[in-house]
Amino acid sequence: MKIEPARIALVTGAARGIGRATTNLLLEKGYRVVAVDRATIDPTSSAGSPVNQNLWSASVDVTDHAAISALRDEIRKRWGDVAIVVNNAAISPKKANGRSAGILEIDDQEWQQVLAVNLTAVLKIAQAFLPGMQAGNWGRIVNVSSLAGRTKSIAAGASYMSSKAGVLALTRAIAGEMGPFGITANAIAPGRILTDMAMLSGPEANQLHAQQVPVRRLGTAEEVAASIAFLASEEAGFINGAVLDINGGFYMP
Numbered sequence: 415m416k417i418e419p420a421r422i423a424l425v426t427g428a429a430r431g432i433g434r435a436t437t438n439l440l441l442e443k444g445y446r447v448v449a450v451d452r453a454t455i456d457p458t459s460s461a462g463s464p465v466n467q468n469l470w471s472a473s474v475d476v477t478d479h480a481a482i483s484a485l486r487d488e489i490r491k492r493w494g495d496v497a498i499v500v501n502n503a504a505i506s507p508k509k510a511n512g513r514s515a516g517i518l519e520i521d522d523q524e525w526q527q528v529l530a531v532n533l534t535a536v537l538k539i540a541q542a543f544l545p546g547m548q549a550g551n552w553g554r555i556v557n558v559s560s561l562a563g564r565t566k567s568i569a570a571g572a573s574y575m576s577s578k579a580g581v582l583a584l585t586r587a588i589a590g591e592m593g594p595f596g597i598t599a600n601a602i603a604p605g606r607i608l609t610d611m612a613m614l615s616g617p618e619a620n621q622l623h624a625q626q627v628p629v630r631r632l633g634t635a636e637e638v639a640a641s642i643a644f645l646a647s648e649e650a651g652f653i654n655g656a657v658l659d660i661n662g663g664f665y666m667p
């Protein structure tokens with residue numbers, strides 16, 4: 415269904431993986447999408463169309479708070495207020511052998527960088543765009559957490575696990591405070607999804623994992639994007655502060 419006038423969605427980490435799939439799906443659904451990534455976004459990869467007037471690609475690092483504010487102002491001038499934010503950009507550092515740093519190995523640089531990208535940026539981006547949503551009395555925030563934020567992770571380290579658990583708490587805080595303004599905030603917690611990030615652990619680890627998933631496979635970026643698009647939709651208006659597990663039945667709390 416085409417939404418008139420097209421709502422504006424902002425998706426971070428949109429150059430590849432889940433962010434790219436989400437961008438494509440939201441464009442397909444008729445939204446205007448601001449695709450944010452620190453990497454260059456290939457415009458031909460989005461919605462299969464080289465020129466899409468509903469797509470705005472912005473090369474911004476989500477930890478650059480001034481750049482996020484400047485982008486918000488530019489979007490407001492050209493298109494209007496962003497109504498949907500998908501906080502998807504994240505990093506999951508691995509050592510050369512494909513493993514995460516153990517609890518005794520994590521250094522300050524890793525800890526600070528992971529929290530800056532995976533957690534602090536989620537707060538700063540919410541702070542940047544929530545006032546616009548409040549003004550419009552409608553908004554959706556969809557934060558991408560992880561199975562690693564729900565329970566002990568098999569692959570991710572403590573910095574990533576902590577950041578993703580923090581995202582769940584932040585989501586609940588936003589949901590509680592912003593509900594009265596017609597704004598919902600929800601999180602998704604994907605299990606292993608076949609993207610570049612998952613490949614950091616190597617194909618063997620992924621195969622081994624698939625054998626332990628009830629549906630016997632890893633998830634796809636498109637499957638995750640479908641859940642994000644649902645939580646961003648009008649129909650999902652009574653879902654607030656929820657966590658949607660997307661893991662093939664690997665984890666059933």
Ligand SMILES: NC(=O)c1ccc[n+]([C@@H]2O[C@H](COP(=O)([O-])OP(=O)(O)OC[C@H]3O[C@@H](n4cnc5c(N)ncnc54)[C@H](O)[C@@H]3O)[C@@H](O)[C@H]2O)c1
Nearest residue numbers: 427429431432451452475476502503504560606607609611
């Ligand atoms: N793939 C999985 O198995 C899996 C599982 C659980 C959760 N997740 C989460 O899903 C989300 C997307 O993961 P993915 O697998 O598509 O990852 P990915 O690594 O394939 O893509 C992440 C994108 O984020 C961008 N990015 C990273 N740091 C950034 C920054 N500082 N500023 C702007 N952009 C930045 C990268 O350039 C990249 O394009 C992440 O939040 C991740 O933690 C992934």
